[in-house]
Amino acid sequence: xxxxxxxxxxxxxxxxxxxxxxxxxxxxxxxxxxxxxxxxxxxxxxxxxxxxxxxxxxxxxxxxxxxxxxxxxxxxxxxxxxxxxxxxxxxxxxxxxxxxxxxxxxxxxxxxxxxxxxx
Numbered sequence: 001x002x003x004x005x006x007x008x009x010x011x012x013x014x015x016x017x018x019x020x021x022x023x024x025x026x027x028x029x030x031x032x033x034x035x036x037x038x039x040x041x042x043x044x045x046x047x048x049x050x051x052x053x054x055x056x057x058x059x060x061x062x063x064x065x066x067x068x069x070x071x072x073x074x075x076x077x078x079x080x081x082x083x084x085x086x087x088x089x090x091x092x093x094x095x096x097x098x099x100x101x102x103x104x105x106x107x108x109x110x111x112x113x114x115x116x117x118x119x
Contacts, residue, residue: 033064040071045078066092066099073105077112086112 022042024038036051052072055065073088089109100106113119 011021013038031064031069036068036071040075045075050073066096069095070099070103070105073108077108081116082115086116 007102028111030052032055033061036048036055039045039090040049049072052068052075055068056068056072059065069092073092076082076085076088089100089105089112092103092105110119
């Protein structure tokens with residue numbers, strides 16, 4: 001991966017962290033994925049992790065399930081739980097190589113590996 005591509009990805013991640021996220025709500029009837037994104041965007045990574053993990057564990061064939069696994073891995077990274085996050089990135093690849101590539105998961109797995117001293 002070129003340095004320019006890495007820098008571009010980092011800029012995009014920093015510039016648009018909430019671009020796809022809905023407005024946060026305290027509504028207990030809100031969809032779990034919406035609530036989890038709110039927790040994540042508000043910096044409550046442990047709370048987000050709990051909800052994203054519950055969605056992932058249901059293993060439903062819905063777009064939110066794979067996206068929940070992505071944000072679960074991101075939440076784990078925010079908590080410096082590099083090995084667990086690495087496992088989630090690898091699971092994403094095994095489920096959908098296209099999603100893995102499209103959402104730049106290879107870069108994020110590389111960040112985990114670097115933090116673990118494996119690169």
